[in-house]
Amino acid sequence: MVKICNYGFDESFVEEHRDMHGIAYTQNVLSGRYKNLILWYLKENDRRFGEIKKFLTSVSQGSLTKQLRELESDEIITRTVYPEVPPKVVYGLSKKGKDLMPIIDMMEEFGKKHGR
Amino acid sequence: MVKICNYGFDESFVEEHRDMHGIAYTQNVLSGRYKNLILWYLKENDRRFGEIKKFLTSVSQGSLTKQLRELESDEIITRTVYPEVPPKVVYGLSKKGKDLMPIIDMMEEFGKKHGR
């Protein structure tokens, strides 16, 4: 399938499904092993790369970088580099990312209610 | 990583992150290329296998079956077989699945607002 729009559905599919365009987009933004957890963690505070890595005990550095880059390019999170030695990089929610928080909250609620 | 609880995080991780147990569970339930779209489609009406397949123009039969089986085993959807010839199988939202609808709605809304 040829991808357009960075969210995994081809042109004709999107054309035929204008109605559900939105849900496909959001699914793509959130698709990724750790993205929900990262956003949940950023909800309370901005965090440094190392903090996030430590929080997600089992993620590899490469995978974490990839997920953060995707969230950044989707403009869900911001990335601020402090030109120090050693370097310091802080991640935080963008305005768009904050718009996502009600969804994160409801996912948390649903899981709390129905998860084992 | 050893999987427990069918949602991709190992025992020690879950133990250390009781707080966010819920979000990990929900992410797992919704993870899958077409699950959001299927749920969105079932929101209005119960649907037959063939209808869903036709709606998701690009999904293969095997993939669709897999996604439906997962949603069924997570008790998000119900599957009703009518013993006719030719067979008729109808999928619908369970009570738990209906609990998911506010999340689906908000995802749709977010995407409508922010997606290109």
Next chain:
DNA sequence: CCGTATCCATTTAGATACTG
């Protein structure tokens, strides 16, 4: 400290053929 690059393992999905 916070990455990138490379390679490899696992997971997930599509294509095709066949069946009650």
Next chain:
DNA sequence: CAGTATCTAAATGGATACGG
């Protein structure tokens, strides 16, 4: 009609080594 079985392709994530 609504599957199952098998094979293959693609996407995703982990491990390791190295760099500014």
